[in-house]
Amino acid sequence: xxxxxxSPDSLAVSLGERATINCKSSQSVLYSSSNKNYLAWYQQKPxxxxxxxxxxxxxxxxxxxxxxSGSGSGTDFTLTISxxxxxxxxxxxxxxxxxxxxxxxxxxxxxxxx
Amino acid sequence: EVQLVQSGGGLVQPGGSLRLSCVASGFTxxxxxxxxxxxxxxxxxxxxxxxxxxxxxxxxxxxxxGRFTVSRDNAKNTLNLQMNSLRGxxxxxxxxxxxxxxxxxxxxxxxxxxxxxxxxxxxxxx
Numbered sequence: 001x002x003x004x005x006x007s008p009d010s011l012a013v014s015l016g017e018r019a020t021i022n023c024k025s026s027q028s029v030l031y032s033s034s035n036k037n038y039l040a041w042y043q044q045k046p047x048x049x050x051x052x053x054x055x056x057x058x059x060x061x062x063x064x065x066x067x068x069s070g071s072g073s074g075t076d077f078t079l080t081i082s083x084x085x086x087x088x089x090x091x092x093x094x095x096x097x098x099x100x101x102x103x104x105x106x107x108x109x110x111x112x113x114x
Numbered sequence: 115e116v117q118l119v120q121s122g123g124g125l126v127q128p129g130g131s132l133r134l135s136c137v138a139s140g141f142t143x144x145x146x147x148x149x150x151x152x153x154x155x156x157x158x159x160x161x162x163x164x165x166x167x168x169x170x171x172x173x174x175x176x177x178x179x180g181r182f183t184v185s186r187d188n189a190k191n192t193l194n195l196q197m198n199s200l201r202g203x204x205x206x207x208x209x210x211x212x213x214x215x216x217x218x219x220x221x222x223x224x225x226x227x228x229x230x231x232x233x234x235x236x237x238x239x240x
Contacts (some may be wrong), residue, residue, distance in 0.1 A: 040226035042159075044159075049231065049232060052226055100224055103227075105151075105159040105161060107158050
């Protein structure tokens with residue numbers, strides 16, 4: 001099974017500052033034949049279902065503000081919020097969809113305002 | 115607009131059964147893999163099960179294998195999760211989602227979970 005490990009568990013960032021969340025997979029989620037990383041990022045606000053932000057590790061979902069960006073390849077990935085806004089307070093999850101047998105999520109990172 | 119409307123949650127005793135349903139609209143249901151994800155109170159997301167576009171392939175988390183059964187009725191645009199032998203640790207909000215594996219022609223594709231239902235609370239307690 002692919003294990004997804006996120007860090008940190010939580011972080012507090014001042015408004016307008018950068019927030020960086022890391023995600024590491026226990027094995028590569030890069031399909032060599034397509035050169036695509038099967039890695040997604042989700043945002044979940046209290047009382048709401050998760051929302052897809054980024055897929056293929058770096059492609060923003062339609063309608064997602066460009067302050068959100070994903071990067072990385074293979075086993076190491078990063079979600080960056082370039083200028084934190086109040087509405088970005090949420091828990092963020094990474095997920096691998098490389099293995100159809102186990103679509104594992106990371107443990108989540110809670111982002112708060114400092 | 116994609117809509118996923120869930121039903122079927124509630125309170126059940128340990129060892130009991132419950133069936134969740136998710137009715138989809140706004141997209142061609144039969145062309146997409148579908149999945150279930152749960153979230154225990156105050157905890158993170160846990161993938162539970164997925165079914166391919168045709169329903170021919172199903173996958174389960176180890177924690178529910180042998181107890182839960184995922185199915186779909188493409189004629190009714192409905193996804194189901196039959197949950198048997200329920201335990202306290204199955205208490206969670208269950209979400210259906212569009213995403214997982216599907217066939218296009220002879221090729222197998224995987225996609226992330228890009229639309230979610232509103233969630234159904236399942237409480238297992240005596």
